[in-house]
Structures are given as structure tokens and as C-alpha cells.
Amino acid sequence: MSDRKPVFLVLGAGAGIGGNAAKRFAKGGYHVVLARRSNSGGLEEMVRQITDAGGSASGQLIDAALPGSIEDLVEQVEANIGPIECALFNLGAQIGNRKLADTSYKAFEMGWRLATFAPFRLASALFPKMVERGSGTFIVTSATAAMRGNAGQHSHAAAMGGRRMLCQTLNAEFAPQNIHVAHVVIDGPVDAPDTLGKMLGDQFDAYKASKGADGVIDPSAIAETYWHIAHQPRSAWTHELDIRPFGDTPWWNDN
Numbered sequence: 001m002s003d004r005k006p007v008f009l010v011l012g013a014g015a016g017i018g019g020n021a022a023k024r025f026a027k028g029g030y031h032v033v034l035a036r037r038s039n040s041g042g043l044e045e046m047v048r049q050i051t052d053a054g055g056s057a058s059g060q061l062i063d064a065a066l067p068g069s070i071e072d073l074v075e076q077v078e079a080n081i082g083p084i085e086c087a088l089f090n091l092g093a094q095i096g097n098r099k100l101a102d103t104s105y106k107a108f109e110m111g112w113r114l115a116t117f118a119p120f121r122l123a124s125a126l127f128p129k130m131v132e133r134g135s136g137t138f139i140v141t142s143a144t145a146a147m148r149g150n151a152g153q154h155s156h157a158a159a160m161g162g163r164r165m166l167c168q169t170l171n172a173e174f175a176p177q178n179i180h181v182a183h184v185v186i187d188g189p190v191d192a193p194d195t196l197g198k199m200l201g202d203q204f205d206a207y208k209a210s211k212g213a214d215g216v217i218d219p220s221a222i223a224e225t226y227w228h229i230a231h232q233p234r235s236a237w238t239h240e241l242d243i244r245p246f247g248d249t250p251w252w253n254d255n
């Protein structure tokens with residue numbers, strides 16, 4: 001149980017941005033609910049780290065691609081733990097660079113299901129409750145692909161562009177109802193072993209070393225920004241911001 005702590009739900013809680021955001025909100029007094037797809041050991045470990053540090057946390061395995069899964073998660077957390085004050089949608093849909101001929105209809109559709117439809121489903125399940133309570137915060141982690149298409153990014157960029165437009169549309173309807181919607185463009189690589197780390201495999205450490213000190217984004221620093229966004233005064237809400245390591249050029253400079 002949450003001991004009447006505010007609840008922070010993370011959908012997509014690996015050891016990178018999702019897990020670090022959970023740690024930050026737990027440190028700030030929230031009960032955090034970590035949800036991820038497959039790694040029960042990793043999930044338990046993260047919950048243990050948070051509770052060992054004096055925080056309040058619980059975990060749930062869920063495949064967000066399955067119909068009803070996100071909706072059930074919201075209902076279950078609200079019924080058994082408490083009202084979700086802040087939700088972080090943190091699922092990506094990166095499948096690596098694939099040429100058009102190598103991008104199947106199935107892969108394209110799955111990109112949309114995870115990147116665009118899944119945050120729509122989370123908002124559909126959660127926003128009516130937040131509206132009824134008169135407040136709430138919805139932070140959506142996003143990516144360079146939300147801002148521009150690029151070679152090999154047919155599925156990812158189309159779906160993440162949809163994510164960005166969805167967030168703008170949610171914001172237009174719900175900001176006046178005191179729901180803070182933020183779309184955060186992560187415009188560079190993150191030190192995230194469960195996502196980028198798995199994509200790069202054996203090359204991950206060499207890749208990080210090639211970027212030099214602070215050349216890869218520290219997910220705990222992103223978490224600090226999320227904490228700030230969630231606690232801004234509403235006269236000065238951020239809807240969109242971008243984050244990149246100091247050595248990287250922003251997406252609009254990169255060829």
C-alpha cells in the first residue's frame with residue numbers, strides 16, 4: 001500500500017530512464033509503480049534498490065502491446081495502491097535502421113502500436129480519473145525520430161512523430177483541465193543497458209567509451225529533469241523540451 005503517498009506510474013521501467021525516474025520520484029516521497037515487459041529479476045532488483053534506500057515501490061510485468069494490458073494496469077494501481085498523480089510513458093519503438101524493403105507491414109504496425117497507440121491508451125484510461133480529481137501530470141519520453149525522419153527510420157519516425165502530435169493534442173484538450181502534459185525529446189544516446197545496451201550488445205561499452213566523458217546521456221540526470229517538470233508551477237508549465245549530451249549537435253544541425 002502507498003501510505004497515502006502520491007503515486008508515480010512508470011510504463012517502461014528498465015535500468016535507464018524509466019528506472020532512474022522511479023528512483024527520483026521515490027526519493028521525493030512518491031510510491032512508485034514500475035512496469036516493464038519481461039525481466040522479472042531486473043524489476044525485483046529495481047524495487048529492492050528503491051525500498052532499501054527507504055522508498056516505497058512495487059513492480060508489475062506487463063506487455064503493453066497486448067489489448068487491455070495498459071487499461072488493466074491503471075485500474076489495478078488505482079484500486080489497490082492509490083490515485084496516479086503522475087505517469088511516465090517510457091516505451092520506445094526503435095527497431096534499428098531498416099530500409100523500406102526490410103520494413104514489413106507487421107514491423108511498421110508494431111511501431112505505431114507501441115509508440116503512438118500505447119500512450120493514447122494510457123491517456124484514455126488515466127485522464128478521465130485525473131480530470132475527476134482536478135489534477136495530474138503525464139510525461140512522455142520521446143526521441144529525435146519524433147522531430148524528423150531519417151534513413152532507415154520508416155517505422156520509428158512515423159510512429160514517434162505521431163506520438164509528438166498526440167501529446168500536443170492531449171495538451172490542448174487537457175492543460176485547461178489542470179493536466180500537465182510534457183513531451184521530452186531525448187536527442188542523443190542514453191546509458192540504458194536494457195534498450196540501447198541490448199541493441200549494441202558487445203559494442204555497448206566501446207560505443208560509450210568512443211563518446212568520451214559525458215558523451216552519453218546519464219539517465220539519472222534525465223530523471224532530475226522529469227522531477228522538475230512534474231513540480232513546475234502551472235503558470236510556467238513546460239510542454240516540450242529536448243535533452244542531449246554536450247558534445248552532440250541538436251537534430252536540426254545533424255546531417
Ligand SMILES: NC(=O)c1ccc[n+]([C@@H]2O[C@H](COP(=O)([O-])OP(=O)(O)OC[C@H]3O[C@@H](n4cnc5c(N)ncnc54)[C@H](OP(=O)(O)O)[C@@H]3O)[C@@H](O)[C@H]2O)c1
Nearest residue numbers: 012014015016017018037038039064092186189190192195
Ligand atoms: N536509450 C536511448 O539511447 C534512447 C535515445 C533516445 C530516446 N530514447 C527513448 O527513451 C525511452 C526508453 O528509455 P530507456 O532507453 O532509458 O529504457 P529503459 O527505461 O531502461 O527501459 C525501457 C523498458 O521498456 C520496456 N518495454 C519495452 N517494450 C515493452 C512492452 N511492450 N511492454 C512493457 N514494457 C516494455 C522494456 O522492458 P523489458 O526490458 O522488461 O523488456 C525496457 O526495459 C523511449 O521512449 C525511447 O524512445 C532512448
